[in-house]
Amino acid sequence: MPISIIDEFKIRRLEVLDESGEADAELMPPFDGNEIKKIFERIILARTFNQRALSLQREGRLGTYASILGQEASQVGSAIAFEQSDWIFPSFRETGVLLALGYPAWQLFRYWSGDERGMSAPDGLNIFPMSVPVGSQIPHATGTAMAMKIRGAKSASAVYFGDGASSRGDFHEALNLAGVFKAPAVFLCQNNQWAISVPRHLQTAAKTIAQRAFGYGIEGIQVDGNDVFAVYRATKDALNRAKSGQGATLIECFTYRLDDHTTSDDSSRYRSAEEVEEWKKKEPLIRLRLFMKKKGLWTQAYEDGVAGNALSEIDKAISQAENYPPPDKADIIRFTNARLTLRQKKELKTLGWEK
Amino acid sequence: MAKLNIVQAINSALKNEMKRNSDVVLLGEDIGRDGGVFRVTEGLLEIFGPERVIDTPLAELGIIGSAIGMAAYGLKPVAEIQFMAFSYAGLEQIFSHAGRIRSRSRGRFTCPIVVRMPYGIGIKAPELHSESAEALFCHMPGIKVVVPSSPYNAKGLLTSALRDPDPVIFLEPSRLYRSIKTDVPDEDYAIPLGKAAIYQEGKDITVVAWGAMLHRAAEASAGFDAEIIDLMTLKPFDEEAILNSVRKTGRLVIAHEATRSGGLGAEIAALVAEEAVMHLKAPVIRVAGPEAVTPMAKLEDAYMPQIDRIRKAFATVMEF
Ligand SMILES: Cc1ncc(C[n+]2csc(CCOP(=O)(O)OP(=O)(O)O)c2C)c(N)n1
Ligand SMILES: [Mg+2]
Numbered sequence: 001m002p003i004s005i006i007d008e009f010k011i012r013r014l015e016v017l018d019e020s021g022e023a024d025a026e027l028m029p030p031f032d033g034n035e036i037k038k039i040f041e042r043i044i045l046a047r048t049f050n051q052r053a054l055s056l057q058r059e060g061r062l063g064t065y066a067s068i069l070g071q072e073a074s075q076v077g078s079a080i081a082f083e084q085s086d087w088i089f090p091s092f093r094e095t096g097v098l099l100a101l102g103y104p105a106w107q108l109f110r111y112w113s114g115d116e117r118g119m120s121a122p123d124g125l126n127i128f129p130m131s132v133p134v135g136s137q138i139p140h141a142t143g144t145a146m147a148m149k150i151r152g153a154k155s156a157s158a159v160y161f162g163d164g165a166s167s168r169g170d171f172h173e174a175l176n177l178a179g180v181f182k183a184p185a186v187f188l189c190q191n192n193q194w195a196i197s198v199p200r201h202l203q204t205a206a207k208t209i210a211q212r213a214f215g216y217g218i219e220g221i222q223v224d225g226n227d228v229f230a231v232y233r234a235t236k237d238a239l240n241r242a243k244s245g246q247g248a249t250l251i252e253c254f255t256y257r258l259d260d261h262t263t264s265d266d267s268s269r270y271r272s273a274e275e276v277e278e279w280k281k282k283e284p285l286i287r288l289r290l291f292m293k294k295k296g297l298w299t300q301a302y303e304d305g306v307a308g309n310a311l312s313e314i315d316k317a318i319s320q321a322e323n324y325p326p327p328d329k330a331d332i333i334r335f336t337n338a339r340l341t342l343r344q345k346k347e348l349k350t351l352g353w354e355k
Numbered sequence: 356m357a358k359l360n361i362v363q364a365i366n367s368a369l370k371n372e373m374k375r376n377s378d379v380v381l382l383g384e385d386i387g388r389d390g391g392v393f394r395v396t397e398g399l400l401e402i403f404g405p406e407r408v409i410d411t412p413l414a415e416l417g418i419i420g421s422a423i424g425m426a427a428y429g430l431k432p433v434a435e436i437q438f439m440a441f442s443y444a445g446l447e448q449i450f451s452h453a454g455r456i457r458s459r460s461r462g463r464f465t466c467p468i469v470v471r472m473p474y475g476i477g478i479k480a481p482e483l484h485s486e487s488a489e490a491l492f493c494h495m496p497g498i499k500v501v502v503p504s505s506p507y508n509a510k511g512l513l514t515s516a517l518r519d520p521d522p523v524i525f526l527e528p529s530r531l532y533r534s535i536k537t538d539v540p541d542e543d544y545a546i547p548l549g550k551a552a553i554y555q556e557g558k559d560i561t562v563v564a565w566g567a568m569l570h571r572a573a574e575a576s577a578g579f580d581a582e583i584i585d586l587m588t589l590k591p592f593d594e595e596a597i598l599n600s601v602r603k604t605g606r607l608v609i610a611h612e613a614t615r616s617g618g619l620g621a622e623i624a625a626l627v628a629e630e631a632v633m634h635l636k637a638p639v640i641r642v643a644g645p646e647a648v649t650p651m652a653k654l655e656d657a658y659m660p661q662i663d664r665i666r667k668a669f670a671t672v673m674e675f
Contacts, residue, residue, distance in 0.1 A: 063652050064481050092481070114479060114652025132483045133441055134413055167412035169444060195413050197389035203412045270388045329657040333647045343616065347645040353657075 009214040011207075013222040013254075016229040019282060021290025029233050033297050039080065039228055040288055040298070041306050043072045046096035047285070048310040049105055052318065053095070053112060057263045061322070062112045066093040070226070070258035073284030074190050076100045077231030078253070081239055082158065087126040087144045089137045089159040093190070094130060097160060103127060105317035106324075115327055134195075135165030138174035138187065145183035145248070156242035158186040158235075164195025166212065167203045175250065179216035184242035186235065187250040190225065192257035193279075197270035213250035225255030226284040258283065329353045359539040361532050364506035365395050365471075368513040369433065371543040373403055376431060379517065382409040382418055383435030392437050393473060393532055419445035422468045423452050431517065432468050439474035439526070440483040446491075453522040454497030469516045469523045475567050476612055476644075476659050477530035479652040484529075486649055487613035492524045493590040493622070499523045499548055500590040502566045506537045508587060511546030519548060526589075528566035535570075551593035553600075557582035560669055561600040563623055564610045565589060568660070572610045575665035579673070581608075589619055597623060598631050605636035606672040612659050615643035637675035640668040 016027045031039070050069055056062040068075060075096030082088065082101065090097055098108060103125060111118030111130070119129035131137035141159035148155050165171060166189055178185045189209050193200045206212060213220025219241065223234045231253055238249035256279040260267045267276075292298035328334075330353040333344050340348075348354040359367065373379045381396060381403075387410035390397030400408040411418050415436055422432035436442040442449075453466045476485040492500045501516055501523055503509035509527070516523040555573060559580040564572040569585050576583060582600050586592055601607050607627055609620035620641035627639060642660045650658050 063479055114481075114655075116651055116654075132481060133443070136444070164413035167414045167417070169414070169416050195384075196392070197385045198410055198413070202410060264392075269390070327653050329654060332650050332654050332658055333645055336647045341646060344646050351645065351657075 009211060011211045011220065011222060013224070014230045014234050015224040015227055016233060017227045017287050017291055019287050021287050021294060023229060023291055027230075027233060029229055029236070031229075033295065036292060036295070036297055039076060040292060041310070042076045042080070042100045043096070043228070043285060043288070044303075044306050045310045045313065046072050046076060046099050048307065048314050049095055049099060049108070052311075052314050053109070054259075054263065056109075056318065062109070063114045064262050064264050065112050066262045067257075067259035068093055068095045070256045070279065070283050071190055071192055072096045073228035073288075074225040074231050074253035074255045077228040078158075078188055078235040078251075081232055081235035083155070084124065085126070085153065085155040086239070087128070087141070087155070087157040089128045089141045089144075089157070090130045091134070091137065091160050091162060091165070092130045092132055093162070094160050098127065101125060101127060105314055106320040109318055109321035110324070113321065116331070117327060135161055135168035135170040137161065138165065138170045139177065141185050141187070142174045142178045142183050142248075145178065145185035145242070146181050148184055149181070154243050156184040156186055156239050158188055160188045160190060162195060163189065163191040163193065163200050163203050163209060164198065165189070166209050175213065175216040175218060175248070178248035179218045182245070182247040184245075185248040186238045186242060187248065188235070189250065189252045190255060191252050192255050194257050194261070194267075194271070196261045196265060197267075199271075208252060210250060210252040218247055219249040220252070221249065222252040222254055225253030226282050226287070228284055228288060256282070356538050356540055358536045359506045360534070360536050361503065361506050361509045361527065362393055362395050364510040364539045365513055365527065366397060366399070367539065367541070368510040368517070368543070369396065370399060370402065372514060372517045373399070373407065375543065376517075378429060378431040379433060380407045380409065380425065380430050381433045381435065382411050382422060384411055384413055384418075384437055386410060386435050391435060393529070395471075395527075396435065415441050415445040416448060419448040419468075419470060420452070422470070423448060423456070423466055426466050426468045427456070427464050433517070434468065434470045436470060436472040438480075438484045439472050439486040439488060442470065442472055445470075449492070449498065449522070449524070450495045454495050457521065458497065465520060466522050467520050469513075469519075469525055471525045471527060473529035473532070474526045475528045475530055476649055476655050477567060479655065480529070482651050485655060487611070487644070489526055489589055490613060490617055490619045493619055497521065498590065499588065500526065501548060501588050502526045502528065503587065504528070504531065504554075504566055504569045504585050505535060506539050508546055508552070508585075510539050511544050512548070512587060514543050515545045515548050518545065523548070526566070530567040531570070546587070548588045549591050549593060551587055551596040552585045553582065553596070554585040555581065555583040557604070559604055560606040560608055560672055561597065561604045562608050562610065563597060568610045568612050571660070571662060572665055575662045575669065579669045581669065592623070594626055594630075597626065601627050601631045602634045605634050607635070607639045608642060608665070608668045608672060609639070610642045610660055610665055610668075612644055614646055615641055616646045618643050637672040640672060642668045
């Protein structure tokens with residue numbers, strides 16, 4: 001018997017907006033001018049939060065913080081594709097996603113200052129607390145998607161994670177389950193080329209992360225992660241597929257982490273300044289500005305106004321977070337279980353945390 | 356002899372042993388080019404090259420599991436896990452394989468791996484960077500668990516771990532990494548596993564502690580005649596040292612930052628109840644974290660046993 005080919009795969013890459021600000025007319029999502037401005041404003045808001053968080057950390061007013069600089073298009077472009085009933089499972093580097101979904105900025109500041117109360121999402125926002133153990137949140141999205149299917153809901157569940165996370169067993173098991181059960185899940189990998197000091201080519205010998213979908217029998221696509229329209233389009237398509245019973249999609253957003261891994265990191269130890277400079281030229285705002293200018297949607301005065309508003313919104317959030325009363329020690333124990341154990345009740349008293 | 360902190364002392368132990376034994380290989384996330392997130396492996400890639408200092412993909416199960424395979428083949432792998440909580444995905448490998456392979460194969464295969472990881476609360480790190488789950492590892496048979504409390508014993512204990520024929524979990528108190536400096540000899544030396552040290556002699560109260568909590572217990576002992584035992588090896592721990600001390604003092608206080616329920620303090624208290632109960636002049640007291648998950652930065656001081664709580668325990672056993 002001769003050897004025969006029984007299956008093959010091709011990996012698609014989606015780009016809509018190029019670096020000169022030119023958009024592909026066929027692939028461009030049908031946004032009107034106001035919608036495009038709103039996207040721009042969300043990116044500015046995310047960037048403003050990020051800058052303020054980094055400086056607060058330097059002043060000792062926040063703990064360790066993970067910057068999103070350079071990844072705003074991946075984050076905002078995907079977040080605006082969701083509907084209210086969808087569920088989101090974020091990693092710790094998702095400021096842009098969370099703000100775009102309406103997560104209160106002051107709550108995010110509380111989280112990063114080391115206060116659990118910042119993780120309590122407002123009612124109506126189905127956003128899980130951000131996951132710190134890398135990749136461990138991926139199966140949750142599969143499970144929620146399976147539950148949606150069981151309930152017959154027309155919703156989808158999405159999870160954000162990095163290129164590093166794709167090396168974990170959690171990734172494999174989550175995507176495999178999603179494939180087997182045709183779960184309405186969207187796996188959003190932000191491939192920012194680095195996992196602390198480990199470059200993307202040391203995470204997997206595969207050419208792309210997107211192609212790993214093939215092994216699980218789900219859809220996979222790579223998108224230019226610095227192109228907000230491409231990211232939106234890929235996410236919307238994946239959500240449509242999920243909600244129409246066609247199963248899960250893995251989206252690899254090809255982007256770049258422009259800052260250090262976190263405020264505790266020094267990336268000059270392991271990557272060159274030239275590499276960072278090259279990627280700075282491709283950052284998402286530059287091309288969006290060019291595009292908007294061509295469409296008559298952008299002037300410097302407009303951007304200055306947007307930036308000013310963002311700064312006052314963020315500064316208001318910071319003072320709201322900082323002026324809030326400190327957490328109650330009893331909360332350490334109080335939320336452990338629905339009903340406290342006898343020992344916990346005693347501990348609350350012996351520790352003097354509850355009269 | 357140089358004055359080193361714990362980070363440097365561990366680096367020195369690894370470097371010496373890698374020179375002495377060409378089977379020793381290190382593997383973990385960011386341990387090569389970046390020198391590890393705490394810089395423990397700084398400079399080792401340059402000396403020993405990428406085949407012995409291996410930057411891995413982000414895969415704790417893979418790191419620990421592949422270390423087991425390397426060890427079976429004759430290497431001496433030392434896995435670094437960035438923080439204790441991130442070892443949890445590798446627990447199946449540790450519990451179901453590393454701790455069992457000698458027994459299952461009746462000695463035909465062994466697993467002389469070392470898994471190093473920082474642990475403990477008190478550096479205002481992000482969520483899940485402050486776990487103190489040492490009891491979990493102690494519970495499972497076949498695995499040794501070691502916790503240094505100073506640069507000097509960090510180097511000596513790690514050297515022993517690197518020469519041990521069985522798996523050793525080496526827990527590094529992150530709060531102490533850079534906070535103490537002591538004289539550490541340049542040459543290698545081994546502090547035997549399974550032996551505790553008398554950190555401070557005393558007549559009235561036996562205090563058992565390890566890692567960062569040892570220093571807090573010592574500070575709390577001002578004004579008390581307390582004998583402080585630095586346990587150092589948590590599994591198998593030095594039963595004789597504890598029993599001898601309790602037979603002398605008649606009082607026992609155990610201090611650990613981990614949650615009290617199912618903590619290692621319970622095992623120590625049970626030993627004394629079984630072997631030396633007639634010597635006790637007061638009930639045993641455990642000063643430990645409450646039954647709750649380790650909180651984030653804003654509440655971590657409240658969670659961790661403070662000096663006044665430890666002093667209160669000392670006063671209680673003295674007044675009983
Ligand atoms: C299970 C686990 N291992 C290690 C870490 C420490 N750590 C935090 S982020 C990170 C790299 C993550 O890389 P990637 O998944 O690409 O996400 P990125 O940080 O680039 O957004 C590591 C190793 C962790 N938080 N969780
Ligand atoms: Mg990454």
